[in-house]
Amino acid sequence: MTTNYAPLLTMPKPESSKSDRDLQDEVIRYLADARARKKSSAELPLSPEQAQKAEKFGRFLARRYYRDRLARSFRYSRMFSSAIGRTAEQVVDGEFFQDFLNECVMGSLEAAQRVGQMAVMHMSNVLEPGVWWEELLAYEQAFFLQAATAEAESRTDIPRRGRSAVSCAFRWNLPEILTRLKSAQNIGNDLKKDVLLLFSRTAGGNIYVVEMEGSSELIWRHTDGARNVDQIASAVSLPVKTVQDTLQALSQIGAVVLPPR
């Protein structure tokens, strides 16, 4: 064994029976969960001094994570940063975020909901660049929910919605607004249109935003985690095969979780 790095090295505790990989998982959970760090580090081979450093590192990771996800998700409103003097990611440097860092479970849906709300509040109190501003922020908040939720889906016995999947009704044609923003075109009243968008993410982290209408919207609305396929078909008055096909398509974009075959 090399001894040049003595401050970083000690021999393993002989009484430990868990695998090193399992121990690494415990360390990851500890770093990701501020509440776990508050309780105790006694279960981990961490000296009090190193536990203090781990606490700093956990806060660093969370702040970095949400800054990154906010920047990626609120990228259209960011185009107006010079006009409104704000960006969504500024919230991670704010006073409220300190409290959040003391409590958050990084990557959890609950944490993503809290940070998304903080960002929208921060970006709302400005001279609005257009009457569609509030809807743009709602779009970006729903997108952020997908980008910042990293929890795995648990197994299920009946169809249910993906953990972060959410549908939002808009009074403006958001997909077309984004296209015009990207190409610096004017946004006029011609883009006033009711659209229902479904936001979801896959286990691999791909984010989807799709427009829903007709039977898919009906089936999504009735996939509530309480009904099986037959019950959904009955509730929406559609053939079971149609419901199965639609649920399969929704599961491929992470909007729905299906029981294992």
Added chain:
Amino acid sequence: MPSILEGRISIGAFYNPHLAGELLRAGDLIGHLAMADPPASDDAAFPYIRDRFPLLLHDYLGQLSDPLSPHALDRARQLQDLYRSPWVAEHFQCLHTQDHERTLDYVFPPLYTEEFLQRFEANARVLRDTVGAPLVMENIPGFFSLEHAQMSEAEFLRRFFDDTGCGFLLDLPHVWLAAHYSGIGAQEYLKDFPLEKVVELHVAGVELDRDLEGPWIAPTAPPGDILDLALWVAERAPKLRAVTFDAFSPSLTEETVLRSVVATRRAFGLN
């Protein structure tokens, strides 16, 4: 498709899609581009980028502490088909739990133990065989330590490279930070590292971080310390082929990228 020339050190950067036009206009200044993310479907500049620069596959392919899924391996193969990278990079990291319930979403090293060494070696071989290209592995710094290590980082790396024949992607800001937080100099920290295995170097800046109350990696130009260290390593790394300015961020500016590449080229006497 362009390639990195044998017998010369290429100085390059990461592909930042928002700077595609500037990268294409930079002439011969930039020798290669590392790809941290696949090109977006609406990235109209990427075909020109691919025609113009040798590309290095440096995506997140999966953590090699665990077996890669068939999907992850398939994705790695597809990316390599797209880039034709002379080597493919991954990291000595273990950042998400086995059940995928929690992730740190950022560089985090494994415990340096026999078990992890075996896991990394087995999974690296599978990835290398799948992509059909040499694999290089990047060192990852730790900020705190657990009383569980069975060997030093240097020994872990040396044994891994000796056993697998993989190449070494030495990230110098990572080394600088690991040395800093160990309370020793960077050259001293590198004393037992297998520098003869180094194929690529990463350079970048470091900045004070409020949470860490100390320095950490930053998407800024490499300071003199890092470039001096790069030269010191290059003199001991006969297989070195590329030095890459390691920064990718939507907020990164053309000025920072070009200034960093110019400074690196100058340090290597290539301007």
